[in-house]
Amino acid sequence: METLLVRRSRDSRRQILDRARGRRDSRDICPRVSRRARHAMDRVHRNVTVRPGQGHRARAEVRINRPGDRAGHGPRAHEQRRGQPADPPHQRGDGLPAHRASDRAPPVARDMTESDEHYGVKALPELYKEWSASGMVANIGTRLVEVDYGKLVLEGHMTAESHGFPTSRGPIVHGGAIATLADEALASVAFTVAEEGETTLTADLKIDFLRPAKPGRLVARATVRHRTRRLAFCEATVEQGHSHVVAEARAVIAYVKA
Numbered sequence: 001m002e003t004l005l006v007r008r009s010r011d012s013r014r015q016i017l018d019r020a021r022g023r024r025d026s027r028d029i030c031p032r033v034s035r036r037a038r039h040a041m042d043r044v045h046r047n048v049t050v051r052p053g054q055g056h057r058a059r060a061e062v063r064i065n066r067p068g069d070r071a072g073h074g075p076r077a078h079e080q081r082r083g084q085p086a087d088p089p090h091q092r093g094d095g096l097p098a099h100r101a102s103d104r105a106p107p108v109a110r111d112m113t114e115s116d117e118h119y120g121v122k123a124l125p126e127l128y129k130e131w132s133a134s135g136m137v138a139n140i141g142t143r144l145v146e147v148d149y150g151k152l153v154l155e156g157h158m159t160a161e162s163h164g165f166p167t168s169r170g171p172i173v174h175g176g177a178i179a180t181l182a183d184e185a186l187a188s189v190a191f192t193v194a195e196e197g198e199t200t201l202t203a204d205l206k207i208d209f210l211r212p213a214k215p216g217r218l219v220a221r222a223t224v225r226h227r228t229r230r231l232a233f234c235e236a237t238v239e240q241g242h243s244h245v246v247a248e249a250r251a252v253i254a255y256v257k258a
Helices: 010-021 035-045 077-081 119-131 135-139 175-191
Strands: 143-148 151-158 198-209 216-227 231-240 244-257
Touching: 119 143, 119 175, 151 175, 175 198, 175 216, 175 231, 175 244
Parallel strands: none
Antiparallel strands: 143 151, 151 216, 198 244, 216 231, 231 244
């Protein structure tokens, strides 16, 4: 009897060994699956029925709720939206239901023009007489010129003997004296928006010196840009002569109990 021997190729042996050892193709499935099969898998696993083409752009639809009418969709819905009120009848402007009372307090609206009724504006002139009687404030000769809610103008008198620095072109005002005047103006303008029982402390101060100042009268103009519960963000300019700005300063002022 003749026996027919068939030798398997090396590729078949390698495939058998790979299956025995548990090896598998670790490549991404996308290169190994056709595009048509990929779309079929998306419909099954991702619950996608129709995939828009590359040139298709979905158009936003606006829902219009009319009294006693069905909701309408369409490209011209935004024109109909203009005639509707900004707040629905069942909702207030602050987002709360119109029929339900809430403990939330309304936001406090502070008017910068009502300076006569605010504590800080009324108390600052009297307190500044005490502050400017001694210490560094008295050394630079500061005086209040204008006081308003969130605004303040302060002047200082610098002398060559007390605040000067010698140079080849004559004495100039030391930068520390200019920074002191700016700091005093920033802390004082923050006090104009303070509540009763609060005082101000400088938490952060940044100053840019633009040009040298000669001994004499310097004017600091300060404003409050923003105030939170504990902090005030202020800025000021120090000028000499006809509005020649010699320095610009920014500060974060903290409110503490007096």
